[in-house]
Amino acid sequence: MEPLRPANLPPLSVGTTAGSARPGEEAGREIFVEISKTTWCMKICVRRRPCAAGETESSNWTLEDLKSKAAADTVFGPDTSQQEVLQSILEPQLDRFLHEPGFSAVFLAYGQTGSGKTHTIFGPPGVLTEHDYNQSGGSPQTWGFFPYAAVATLGALERQGLLKRAQLKVSAVEVYLERMFDLLNERHHVAVPGASVRAASNRPDNESTKYDANGKWLPPGKWLGEKTLPGISATAKKTVIDSAIDVVHVARLVEATRSAQSHALNHRSSRSHCMITLTLRLIDLTGNLSEGRLVFVDLAGSERVGKSGVNAESTGGAKAFNLPGRVTVDIPGTRFDEARSVNCSLSALGRVIAALARRDKYVSFRDSALTQLLKDPLTGCAAHVTVILALRAEQSNDSETQSTMRFGTVCKDAAGSSNMRAKSVPSKGRTNKAGAAAGALAELRKQLMATTEEVERMTAEGQDEHVNPQGFAAPTIQGFLDNKAKFEDAKRLVTRLKEQMAERRSELRLAGGSEDGDKRLQELGTSLTTAQQATFVASGIFYRQVTTGIWTGRTPALQQKMTLRDQLTKEIAFLESAGTA
Numbered sequence: 001m002e003p004l005r006p007a008n009l010p011p012l013s014v015g016t017t018a019g020s021a022r023p024g025e026e027a028g029r030e031i032f033v034e035i036s037k038t039t040w041c042m043k044i045c046v047r048r049r050p051c052a053a054g055e056t057e058s059s060n061w062t063l064e065d066l067k068s069k070a071a072a073d074t075v076f077g078p079d080t081s082q083q084e085v086l087q088s089i090l091e092p093q094l095d096r097f098l099h100e101p102g103f104s105a106v107f108l109a110y111g112q113t114g115s116g117k118t119h120t121i122f123g124p125p126g127v128l129t130e131h132d133y134n135q136s137g138g139s140p141q142t143w144g145f146f147p148y149a150a151v152a153t154l155g156a157l158e159r160q161g162l163l164k165r166a167q168l169k170v171s172a173v174e175v176y177l178e179r180m181f182d183l184l185n186e187r188h189h190v191a192v193p194g195a196s197v198r199a200a201s202n203r204p205d206n207e208s209t210k211y212d213a214n215g216k217w218l219p220p221g222k223w224l225g226e227k228t229l230p231g232i233s234a235t236a237k238k239t240v241i242d243s244a245i246d247v248v249h250v251a252r253l254v255e256a257t258r259s260a261q262s263h264a265l266n267h268r269s270s271r272s273h274c275m276i277t278l279t280l281r282l283i284d285l286t287g288n289l290s291e292g293r294l295v296f297v298d299l300a301g302s303e304r305v306g307k308s309g310v311n312a313e314s315t316g317g318a319k320a321f322n323l324p325g326r327v328t329v330d331i332p333g334t335r336f337d338e339a340r341s342v343n344c345s346l347s348a349l350g351r352v353i354a355a356l357a358r359r360d361k362y363v364s365f366r367d368s369a370l371t372q373l374l375k376d377p378l379t380g381c382a383a384h385v386t387v388i389l390a391l392r393a394e395q396s397n398d399s400e401t402q403s404t405m406r407f408g409t410v411c412k413d414a415a416g417s418s419n420m421r422a423k424s425v426p427s428k429g430r431t432n433k434a435g436a437a438a439g440a441l442a443e444l445r446k447q448l449m450a451t452t453e454e455v456e457r458m459t460a461e462g463q464d465e466h467v468n469p470q471g472f473a474a475p476t477i478q479g480f481l482d483n484k485a486k487f488e489d490a491k492r493l494v495t496r497l498k499e500q501m502a503e504r505r506s507e508l509r510l511a512g513g514s515e516d517g518d519k520r521l522q523e524l525g526t527s528l529t530t531a532q533q534a535t536f537v538a539s540g541i542f543y544r545q546v547t548t549g550i551w552t553g554r555t556p557a558l559q560q561k562m563t564l565r566d567q568l569t570k571e572i573a574f575l576e577s578a579g580t581a
């Protein structure tokens with residue numbers, strides 16, 4: 001594998017991640033330094049985006065005003081490049097992540113719609129491609145926090161010969177209309193006990209709250225007509241990433257599956273909050289296992305519904321792309337509900353942070369799915385939280401700018417009381433309190449054996465997916481199996497074609513060409529339409545056939561056990577390859 005540390009940035013200031021190993025550095029040693037004490041701290045930074053091409057609107061705000069009003073530690077003006085922001089904000093935390101076992105940091109991008117949150121966390125539209133990566137010979141200068149951090153981490157591990165004893169995993173969860181979805185696992189619903197149900201039912205004024213004929217509360221998924229998703233899991237899937245290309249694929253999958261919508265203020269507006277977690281697990285030379293995390297949160301944009309052209313009659317909720325066969329949401333008022341839901345959850349986040357700042361005994365994390373999701377990263381003992389306040393700051397956005405600044409001051413207050421809280425929040429063992437990897441391995445093997453037995457038992461009981469041949473002629477069964485295979489192939493093809501279109505767009509952009517009239521893009525577009533139609537038809541046939549009783553799906557309980565078995569197997573393989581067997 002090629003060294004992955006981006007060549008176009010100056011060396012990291014600490015440790016061994018830049019260039020070759022330092023004199024005296026022995027592979028695997030320097031990274032395992034002792035940290036005497038971890039603290040919980042919060043930094044605020046303001047990033048003002050430039051006006052879009054063709055816009056000339058002036059602003060009432062100087063950078064100094066912004067800094068003092070938001071109580072910010074750092075301010076970046078419209079001319080600051082992505083690289084400068086990365087170097088100033090991300091790199092110091094990245095250094096610690098790489099050198100202090102168990103170090104955790106959170107980056108929270110907050111701001112009005114279209115202010116540059118996704119730009120900061122992921123990058124501008126269309127840059128997350130293999131093509132861009134290969135052309136730049138490292139992380140492209142435009143890449144955002146998440147892809148840059150992931151690639152830099154892999155590069156550092158490789159240079160230090162630690163790839164065998166380290167594992168980098170990523171998970172991505174979206175909060176959309178108070179429900180959580182796993183973006184790396186076909187948008188399966190991620191259940192966090194009590195979170196979404198309480199959040200919605202506690203708010204009688206919430207437009208998103210609906211009831212059935214008996215007055216029973218209906219979760220949004222039900223009234224949106226969404227199918228029950230198979231395999232609801234308690235936690236999001238963690239995907240192992242081994243190369244820059246894996247990072248590109250993950251980032252693009254997130255981009256493609258996230259709920260997005262075009263409106264007057266942003267043509268690729270994220271209508272959901274998205275949390276990406278990079279987990280680095282390391283086994284040191286004495287066999288101790290540590291786990292550090294970098295958490296990137298791209299919050300959905302707060303919006304004044306009138307400005308974005310959304311009202312109670314607006315139809316067509318966010319489309320989750322890349323989901324062949326999934327029912328598209330198109331319910332009157334859905335976009336309005338989205339805006340309300342986003343604004344409610346951001347208010348809940350503000351209240352939570354304010355309560356933390358006041359050192360309240362009770363902090364209402366359960367007010368929204370977002371705060372439930374952020375509870376762990378925000379209260380972790382080793383968490384270093386950086387809030388990036390993204391701004392448009394032109395005159396017409398004055399009230400949004402004021403409101404973003406207010407969020408900054410709330411966070412700053414919380415930062416002031418952080419030391420107190422750090423003592424009262426118990427550590428979840430993610431600091432350098434490393435467990436012995438060898439002991440963990442023995443425990444995992446025991447768990448694997450028990451889980452495998454469970455899977456076998458449940459399969460023998462008929463809980464795995466199967467065809468029910470009774471009452472069906474052989475050609476009918478064969479027809480069903482053929483269509484099922486066609487459905488799965490078509491889903492894969494749709495995903496591949498979307499990736500190829502993104503690649504082509506990037507090539508054209510780099511070559512300074514236009515997408516209009518590009519033959520290759522048109523061909524891909526036509527193939528995509530055909531593949532989407534095939535998926536739609538096959539999914540219709542599949543679900544109709546399933547209602548005849550010809551096929552029984554796997555039970556969720558067995559699915560969970562099988563997922564657990566796979567995770568345990570991978571985990572054991574990792575520990576064994578790290579030499580702790």
Ligand SMILES: Nc1ncnc2c1ncn2[C@@H]1O[C@H](COP(=O)(O)OP(=O)(O)OP(=O)(O)O)[C@@H](O)[C@H]1O
Nearest residue numbers: 049113114115116117118119124266269270300301
């Ligand atoms: N600092 C910047 N420099 C150049 N372009 C930027 C900058 N910040 C944002 N943009 C551009 O502005 C547009 C909107 O940005 P982005 O999608 O990141 O906004 P957002 O805050 O995530 O909005 P939403 O909340 O609606 O999802 C994008 O095309 C993005 O590339």
